[in-house]
Amino acid sequence: MSTSARMLRLLSLLQTHRYWPGGELSARLEVSDRTLRRDIDRLRELGYAVDAVRGVSGGYQLRAGGSLPPLLLEDEEAVAIAVGLRQAASGSVAGMEETSVQALTKVIALMPPRLRRQMDALRSQTDAPGPWGGGPQVDAGLLTVLAQACRDDEPLHFGYVARGADPTERWVEPHRLVSIGRRWYLVAYDRDRQDWRSFRVDRISEPRATGQRFRPRELPGGDALAFVQAGIRQRPQRYAVRVRLAAPVEQVRRAVGHWGQVAADGDGSLLEMNVDDLQWPVMVLAQVGAPIEVESPPELAEALARVGRIFSSAT
């Protein structure tokens, strides 16, 4: 076995069990104990912190060091990571979406097909929306295809349905993915229209990479996020929810999480949140289970009344 391969193997061993007597390591790597010590030294020179314990039942272990060593993952671990990232990328973790997609793309691109199949098999279970799922679900598979095309400078074909328009076929040079709120946008140079456009990812269908490459252009202004924001003229109608609750702040906050602001209001609480969809606050209020006074919007009061009727007449 070559030195490089052996070093990787050693790193892998140190990562899995964390604590190894030197004899065991040298046996597994089929080298003398001296060489093992040298290998350990090499790892240390590469910046990885390998601790050693001397004496009876001494041994080596990898400690967290200054930089993250190459992660050597078992198959299931890789799948778990991909699944977890997929969740994070589809917005279940605030603020991590873009980095998650980036990491996910990297993992997916390197995954052997069998692992990818395994991951897809888990998809039906994991992508299920659940009660909280509001708004169009983002397809993590789609995201990774787009992210990969951005990274590799590969031109893309895809179908696109613009707001209130007929389906069109696009042929673009993808530039960047941007996540705003709960939506994803692809900033790309449209080859047919010869101009920069931003596309809502949930309206993109059947992306086809060509395997070719293009020379990256420079986005005017350079800031993809600003470009997308400038493009969003009409925001979807939003509700500014403002509700008084006869329950202690703590209780309300536990139900709301970070999806809204909760303030004290006498003995009760004042809840404020901004949402696209009223089902969200309805669910929150159902969980709090305390008397409610809706200040705004009126639509929320109507929604509550409707659900109230249904619930009251439920046998």
Added chain:
Amino acid sequence: MSTSARMLRLLSLLQTHRYWPGGELSARLEVSDRTLRRDIDRLRELGYAVDAVRGVSGGYQLRAGGSLPPLLLEDEEAVAIAVGLRQAASGSVAGMEETSVQALTKVIALMPPRLRRQMDALRSQTDAPGPWGGGPQVDAGLLTVLAQACRDDEPLHFGYVARGADPTERWVEPHRLVSIGRRWYLVAYDRDRQDWRSFRVDRISEPRATGQRFRPRELPGGDALAFVQAGIRQRPQRYAVRVRLAAPVEQVRRAVGHWGQVAADGDGSLLEMNVDDLQWPVMVLAQVGAPIEVESPPELAEALARVGRIFSSAT
């Protein structure tokens, strides 16, 4: 730079941008083009699939191969992975909990302190319970401490509050973590009581690893899962929810996700789910927003009626 280090560097380069002209690579690694070709060959011998394109604007790229190459992650990517896995480990992804914890432990153990701090900083945002948060939230940080102690055979001190008992201090040899339903259990040998015990993780506090190690004992029967299941005599009271809804199956299923079974029932749907906590079905039913007929349990009907009154009287 040593050969091993250069190989890792090359692998890293191939992972980040995916497509590189040979000249660029050899320049970055400060070696001749010939050596670069040899390095590429070495990678191929190690089992990594490196594609090459000849001719003008040719180059190299890493393809998904037979095995997952060592993942070389940027700092933010590592953090994203840790955050995503944390979510998955706390049960947001069904069936992946144990593997997620395993992968998470590996990543955390290798993370430099600065990344760990960064991750913890994100914790306040990501761990927020939100409207769906039913039941005690599992602390992923706690889980990784326990998982690591299991892996490294390190004895643990921790505080424990058994069901309906006073707080006690435990001194155990941790064996395995087991996830059942939405709960986590630690199977360990209790040194003071000199016997095997299973501990509910959400009742464990302040685990302290000692840095020592113990010689692993063999769990009688060998099956940690069976051991825990045998220990759970009295299950918490559960509700078998059975509800008829005047809404098409599709709509109901979208709201329910995989948290319950939905079947067609004439024009409407029949929803069945098993829960510990009735707030869950209440929220689901609030989202569906269709007329309801509760078959069981009676407690659900009461809960709905209570929420219905509150909603109806919300100004």
Added chain:
DNA sequence: GTCATTCAGGACACTTTCTGTCCGCAATCA
């Protein structure tokens, strides 16, 4: 304290690998 165990690391001789330079060949694209 004594002793066995285990990691640490210098020295040396030997082997192997690695590297750069040279070369002709093959594939690709303008």
Added chain:
DNA sequence: TGATTGCGGACAGAAAGTGTCCTGAATGAC
């Protein structure tokens, strides 16, 4: 057709890796 880029053999010198010594130091069992 010619320019560009990857492929890979050959070769000699440089560099490294390796095993076998050795002594030292820390640790824990007795």
